[in-house]
Amino acid sequence: MKQEIFAPGLLTGKSVLITGGGTGIGLAMAQLLGELGAHVILVARTAETLEEAVTKLHTEHISADCIPVNIREEQEVTELFDTVSAKWGGCDFLINNAGGQFTAQALNISANGFRSVVDLNLQGTWQMSSAFARMLIEKGRVGRIINIVLCLQSGVPGMVHAGAARAGVMNMTKTLAYEWGEHGILVNAIAPGTIATSGLKQYNTDQIQKGVSRLPVSRIGRADEIAMAAAYLLSPAGSYITGTTLEVDGGEHLLGASDQIKG
Numbered sequence: 001m002k003q004e005i006f007a008p009g010l011l012t013g014k015s016v017l018i019t020g021g022g023t024g025i026g027l028a029m030a031q032l033l034g035e036l037g038a039h040v041i042l043v044a045r046t047a048e049t050l051e052e053a054v055t056k057l058h059t060e061h062i063s064a065d066c067i068p069v070n071i072r073e074e075q076e077v078t079e080l081f082d083t084v085s086a087k088w089g090g091c092d093f094l095i096n097n098a099g100g101q102f103t104a105q106a107l108n109i110s111a112n113g114f115r116s117v118v119d120l121n122l123q124g125t126w127q128m129s130s131a132f133a134r135m136l137i138e139k140g141r142v143g144r145i146i147n148i149v150l151c152l153q154s155g156v157p158g159m160v161h162a163g164a165a166r167a168g169v170m171n172m173t174k175t176l177a178y179e180w181g182e183h184g185i186l187v188n189a190i191a192p193g194t195i196a197t198s199g200l201k202q203y204n205t206d207q208i209q210k211g212v213s214r215l216p217v218s219r220i221g222r223a224d225e226i227a228m229a230a231a232y233l234l235s236p237a238g239s240y241i242t243g244t245t246l247e248v249d250g251g252e253h254l255l256g257a258s259d260q261i262k263g
């Protein structure tokens with residue numbers, strides 16, 4: 001099906017760094033972008049998972065490498081881009097996909113709990129974006145960034161920390177699109193709804209089913225549906241799009257807060 005939508009070789013000659021690229025949505029994006037000809041560089045903390053993903057991609061004839069990095073650690077992020085520059089001369093695209101949270105009522109979240117989620121989703125995304133842009137500007141190259149966020153229009157009951165952090169990323173997307181446009185760097189976000197991945201294991205299945213049944217498109221989303229949105233934004237079709245957040249959520253953003261989980 002994907003071959004009918006995107007031209008073969010659409011991304012040949014391009015390279016894309018994907019955080020959280022060894023699992024779920026990140027791996028689905030690696031698969032599609034790789035199938036379209038891009039060299040994919042997977043980043044996450046767990047080396048074993050990354051290596052398994054790279055092996056799988058190689059069996060599908062996709063050009064893939066991985067580098068274990070904790071995006072919360074500034075020094076590791078700096079070293080990551082030094083390595084990417086030294087090994088491959090840089091890369092064209094960055095997908096900030098690594099992220100997540102725990103669910104808890106706001107009153108049960110400590111200062112450190114809140115900080116840990118902001119640190120991963122907002123600070124981590126900022127550190128990656130800043131280092132990527134500096135690399136591109138230094139090399140006189142253009143590029144694109146996609147930030148994977150969260151459907152949050154009605155607040156995010158049970159995930160106040162993640163809602164706040166992702167709202168920060170959505171606003172950062174606009175500001176960086178504005179500031180970095182002159183350097184030829186396009187910055188956009190994708191807000192997934194509820195997507196079937198192993199990342200959903202920590203959530204209550206009944207609540208997920210109940211939430212999904214209320215969606216205008218009353219089914220759970222697939223990781224490849226997020227991947228196709230990313231392929232669109234990274235393709236020549238996305239060349240005049242910057243500062244936007246594309247909702248790929250079966251219409252979840254149209255629902256009110258009372259339709260969501262409470263943690």
Ligand SMILES: CCCCCCCCCCC/C=C/C(=O)SCCNC(=O)CCNC(=O)[C@H](O)C(C)(C)COP(=O)(O)OP(=O)(O)OC[C@H]1O[C@@H](n2cnc3c(N)ncnc32)[C@H](O)[C@@H]1OP(=O)(O)O
Pocket residue numbers: 099100101102103104108109110111112113114116117120193194199200203207208210211212214215252255259260261
């Ligand atoms: C209309 C439709 C609705 C449908 C409803 C569907 C609902 C599902 C929607 C889901 C959408 C989103 C999906 C995803 O994001 S998938 C990604 C999945 N992966 C994850 O989310 C995992 C990510 N989590 C983590 O990596 C870590 O938990 C995190 C980075 C967030 C924190 O890691 P860290 O190692 O820093 O954390 P510590 O263990 O050191 O703890 C730090 C402090 O946080 C407190 N804490 C931890 N867990 C909890 C908890 N469950 N409740 C309260 N507090 C918690 C912990 O105590 C520490 O604080 P203190 O030092 O003060 O004790």
Ligand SMILES: NC(=O)C1=CN([C@@H]2O[C@H](COP(=O)(O)OP(=O)(O)OC[C@H]3O[C@@H](n4cnc5c(N)ncnc54)[C@H](OP(=O)(O)O)[C@@H]3O)[C@@H](O)[C@H]2O)C=CC1
Pocket residue numbers: 019020021022023024025026043044045046047049069070071072097098099100101120124148149150151191192193194195196197198199200
């Ligand atoms: N599935 C869904 O319904 C939705 C998902 N999202 C978001 O989409 C993204 C992908 O989620 P999904 O694929 O479902 O879940 P996963 O749990 O599979 O993906 C999270 C990925 O992030 C990586 N990661 C976590 N912390 C770090 C870190 N500090 N440094 C580097 N990498 C890290 C994890 O690898 P490792 O642990 O090895 O580091 C993992 O590969 C996440 O940001 C998630 O919040 C948003 C809305 C809905």
